[in-house]
Amino acid sequence: MTPYPLTWDLDSIFEGGSQSEQLKKYVENTENHISELETMVESFSAPRHTDQIEELSEIMPILQTIIKELSEFGAFVSCLSAQDVHDKKAGLWQSKQHELGARFDNTMTQFDQKLVQVDKDVWNSLISQHPFKELSFILDERRHLAMDKLDLRQESIINDLGVDGYHAWGQMYDTLVGKMSVEVEGETLSVGQASNRLSSSDRTIRKKVFDNLQKAWSDQEDLFSETLNHLSGFRLQTYKHRNWKRVLKEPLDYNRMSEDTLNAMWDTIVEFKNQYVPYLEKKAQLLGIDKLSFYDVEAPVAKTEQMMSYQEGAEFIIKQFRQFSPKMADFAEMAFEKGWIEAEDRPGKQPGGFCTSFPDSEQTRIFMTYSGTPSNVATLAHELGHAYHQHVMNELPVLNQGYAMNVAETASTFAEMIVADAAVKQAENEEEKLALLEDKVQRSVAFFMNIHARFLFETRF
Ligand SMILES: [Zn+2]
Incomplete structure (x- = not known):
């Protein structure tokens, strides 16, 4: 093939x-x-x-x-x-x-x-x-x-000013990130490429990448803080004029979620997040260090790094999807074959991963930077989950195809879990099983700690 x-x-x-x-x-x-x-x-x-x-x-x-x-x-x-x-x-x-x-x-x-x-x-x-x-x-x-909302005249002014006064700041962020590069062992890497190296098994490399990333972001901190302030300022003014008192009004409306539901979720997370502390302590012990640094959180605990070529990663995902749903597997196979995925590891690309829909051509495209780590395989499975979600909605009227992040992430996390669970079951030895379980726990740590920290920052900000 x-x-x-x-x-x-x-x-x-x-x-x-x-x-x-x-x-x-x-x-x-x-x-x-x-x-x-x-x-x-x-x-x-x-x-x-x-x-x-x-x-x-x-x-x-x-x-x-x-x-x-x-x-x-x-x-x-x-x-x-x-x-x-x-x-x-x-x-x-x-x-x-x-x-x-x-x-x-x-x-x-x-x-x-x-x-x-x-x-x-x-x-x-x-x-x-x-x-x-x-x-x-x-x-x-x-x-x-x-x-x-306000009357038509006022809402129109907000919409029109939003082009340069709001959305443009998002573009500014992308431009700034695109200009940034990070030196790692003589190589010039994009922010996305460098972030992948944070899961290197070599602590010296991880520390170096982390320090250089910190430096790269700090060098631009005045520009980023200004960008963030203007994005927020626009929102605060809009809220003020609409007489909206609660800071989460718009995101809750958009997510079709009540504040009680959101609080129930966070309260549960706060109550149980400490369960991950013994895991992090054990990880520090396995890595032979007293306390984990931020750059140790994604370090592999297994001796050998479970790297997978793109081809291997793709075949692995298709195989695991097939055990759950042949339709989902066929879809993923088609996406790989037809070039619906941008995975190449090269500079000049935006960091991060996403899946975007083309409702007119009834297609999707996935974007990421694939370097072969288990977390890359997970991201790929995750984005394919979004893509499949879109695929099963193709028949719906386009107005009914709109959904918010909370629904979107349910589909993608589900796809990710199919692959993660199957991989653990099929591990060939203890070492491999440990690496895969660890990758799974790591993602929960991300949800319970990293994402929660971002939520706290944003609401307080
Ligand atoms: Zn997602």
Whole structure:
């Protein structure tokens, strides 16, 4: 068999990367659709009777087309900038995407506010009939969220200023990270590549990588703190004007989660996180040190490092998926074969991993930097979990395909666990079993400690 490609195929979506003519035409077409929707929403009047559904049923298809197109466009642009942080044209496309996004958001704000004007009884009966029934959850949610917002004029100003005053700061962060490089043993590495070396079995290398990473981030700390302050400042001002008192209002709405549920989760985590302390102490003992440093947390405890080539990692994942679900395995195999995954270990790539959806072409792409560590294999399985989740939703109306991070991470963590559990069961000897169990526990440590620490930082900040 031919080995799976290490780099992804973006040409099958839009040919020619950031210079793509096909992309240009696609975006022009989307702009036309947005103009069309703007006119329709402008003249749309809130239904007063349950039989006034004509305008609304004309709006729904075009609205869904635009969501599809904007997501397709956005996904492509994020792939372009992730694969090459120096691609300036990709940055321009990103600005274009934010501009169109803001235009669409404004139209949707106008639309939502007209939904708020519909009498409650008319509304309830309206969304229970065809063709709105299958979209009723989303429509009802939109109407409710709109009730907590400002009037159209003010919300439009927030949306428009958000392009340069909010989203642009996110882009700034990516630009800064892209410029950073870390020297490790004479090699110049990107931040993502260097982070992979934190799981080296050699403590001297880990310490060096950690120190150099610390230095690289500290060198830019004034720029990062300013970026963070402006992102937060924009949010605080928006909250103030909307008269939103609770700092978690927006993330909770977005995650369709109550504050009680969130607190129940964190309380449980706080109650049980200490159970990982004996593990960390044992790990320090096995590594022959008194106390773990941050750069020891991901160190392997086994003598031999369980490195896997990309091909081996891919075959391993497909095999484990197959024991749970042949459909899931077939999907993963197809993703590997067709080049839906960017895994190459090279400088100039963004750090981290993600999976992004192309709802128009019904495809997904996975991005990561694969260097062969067990945690890379886990990341790959994780991202394939996201991809499979998207795949099983392809049949749904695009409005119903939206889901938040908490649901997304359930699908991906599940996929990750299938691979982790199966791997432990099939370990050939004690040493290998230990390494695999350790990798699994490590991920729980990440959820219970690392992620919790980030949550505490962000809410306090
Ligand atoms: Zn994920």
